[in-house]
Amino acid sequence: MAGKTLYDKLWETHVVREESDGTCLLYIDRHLMHEVTSPQAFEGLRLAHRKAWRNTSIVAVPDHNTPTNHWDRDIEDPVSKAQVDTLDANIKEFGALVYFPFKHENQGIIHVIAPENGATLPGMTVVCGDSHTATHGAFAALAHGIGTSEVEHVLATQTLVQKKSKSMQIKIEGQLGAGVTAKDVALAIIGKIGTAGGTGYCIEFAGSAIKGLSMEGRMTVCNLAIEAGARAGIIAADETTVAYLKGRPHAPKGADWDNAVEYWKTLHSDADAQFDTVIEMKAESIEPQVTWGTSPEQVLAVGGKVPNPANEADPVKRAGVERALQYMGLQADMPITDIQIDKVFIGSCTNSRIEDLRAAAVVAKGKKVAGNVKLALVVPGSGIVKRQAEAEGLDKIFTEAGFEWREPGCSMCLAMNADRLSPGERCASTSNRNFEGRQGPGGRTHLVSPAMAAAAAIAGHFVDVRTQQ
Amino acid sequence: MKAFTQLNGLVCPLDRANVDTDAIIPKQFLKSIKRSGFGPYLFDEWRYTNYGEPGMDCTDRPLNKDFVLNQPRYQGAQVLLARDNFGCGSSREHAPWAIEDYGFRVIIAPSFADIFFSNCYKNAVLPIVASAEVVDRLFKECEATEGYKLDVNLAEQTVTTPTGFSFKFDITEHRKHCMLNGLDDIGLTLAHADEIKAFEEKHKATQPWLFA
């Protein structure tokens, strides 16, 4: 019999029951929450006179609507404020293990705060009413983004109704070149397999290049698994995972820690495990990436040229390229490095961790943001990241170069607060979605790594960061 | 939840791939703490030429005449025909809420994004995966024939065109049962509360740190 994949192991240890058609009830260890996708779930619970099954599984924080400056003015938009207040009230009523309300010193993006507090652990099942829950797979946890009805279901029953997905292994061997980051790896993968390439799969990222990534880098890769259409992205637990977790507030302690580490060592795919699909890539072939279109799969190496729809044979794809070029205001065949930008956003659950800010700061140090760049924002992922960055003097590097240094939150990743693009504005962004209007109606988003975003801010247009260092 | 058994519904063709949930219902409407009332804002940025805000009265907003949903021949459509990877992006259940509130009960596409796909079932919207060839054929027929309706039968798992061409679609037994009877999952799951408790105890014994 073939060995087990990491996905098999995580799945099997959480199945409560299985129906004859393969539908399972999966036990959920960690329930992450933010203010946008939870109010209707709590309301449903209340209407049905139900309680939370296990409120100590809950880690919650408001992040989408919260402003990133002028905290003294509170939340000025009354609709946003109502949503944040609703989360406060719901947590008060139903309880939680961890809750960082607005302005708490540890507040931040849910996908940043759960790992840094040790609340995401290997072997867990993790859910959140948020597609980028995939992030937590970096810890060898099975992490699913869910809808609000499912949030209510998990609240009420501590389980999720699921059918097992197919398994895919994406193996990246070799060593990443200087200036090539986890973000470039993830975008290159999406460029290769497409935004629907992972649909119906749980993707395990493996190979020496993945193993060589820090936990921050692994989180970036898993975060973007959802943009490849996957149900979840996972990476085996190893020494890097264990070292990251040691001493974090909610990580196990004492004898529990030793037993946990022993168990975590088993959380990898067996050598003879069979995957439904295997994709191999060479680390050396990955270059810094820039998206040019309105889907993350519309991505190229920075040295590339904007595609010409005339070269696309498939009519649906051709129409997609034409529409994207029109929306993005780009000419076919123009070099990526000729694209001028108006704004820069360094932040989001993809790239707002300390390592990301360090990488951007290295590029920005001693330079100035170009005159054509109207706004360059740096938004740390959490209060903890912010304080760490300030202790290292990164905030000074940014502000001296002309970047704005903000309070933590989702910010311009989805522009639910005041940070957004105006129609037609073009942004170099370290976030995860370049959809039409994502960063503000009519806004144009190019996804890049933190180092590439900083380099674009300095140059005023995209540049290959490898030529800047 | 409303039950879904059978439908003979007008079809609206949305000829784009990768339609994301930001396009289905833009973020500003996510500030609502309700489940209802999203229909008027479905595809807001494509549908209207001005910027939509939550709570806005949509009856006199300027329409984008070119957008398919605004064409007179598709008014009252209940079946949405779409391309690959429909519903990708954010997990927001506001997307199926808006689709259902607008009046769509069925979406047919060659592929759907996972989270959106399962969100549909929770809201009495039936997502049907059909082969790219079949979807192509439906697009052609629909665009060529005014008043084009499809017959969708969940019990039989079939879709039939006006000319009698018919194809089968897949659905898990569990989802079919819930949809046909309008059952919500929570009640069904809580019938197994004892099993969940027993599992929880066992799980706690093997990995106590998960419960610390």
Ligand code: SF4
């Ligand atoms: S940073 Fe962006 S993608 Fe991440 S949780 Fe916030 S809004 Fe979602």
